[in-house]
């Protein structure tokens with residue numbers, strides 16, 4: 057009878073407190089909803105490795121270390137660094153409300169809980185611990201560890217940071233009782249000679 061209604065877009069891109077731009081819900085999104093697809097250029101693993109290396113190097117020079125490459129299957133990856141890929145603006149969070157899942161050759165961003173209108177969408181970027189100190193996290197969630205590292209490795213990051221903190225405290229404590237002048241020790245054998 058009537059033309060089918062175009063499905064309402066569930067998100068918009070706007071500036072984010074976490075990092076530059078982010079993706080925000082524009083409606084109530086029930087848990088399990090496919091919110092948007094992570095789209096991009098389909099590339100082979102070899103090409104993917106080449107681009108990742110190239111961008112890492114560039115990132116080291118100008119500080120923009122984002123790679124945007126997603127694993128599609130054993131042979132292909134998706135390079136999401138294209139203007140039509142809105143999902144590339146989704147930020148990482150230590151307490152995300154969505155996840156990226158590969159379904160029949162498509163990568164979907166799916167709500168992992170009910171999302172209220174206006175919430176920023178986020179997922180776990182899944183980074184390992186390689187140079188994690190270069191990837192600070194500003195997600196602001198209660199469980200934020202301060203760095204973008206995937207969930208199952210965060211205990212190791214915490215351990216590492218605690219060790220670092222303890223070492224710093226020890227160093228500070230060791231640096232304190234400096235007052236004892238060294239001359240006293242040197243003076244002793246001289247006194248014995250005389």
Ligand SMILES: [Zn+2]
Nearest residue numbers: 150193195200
């Ligand atoms: Zn965080």
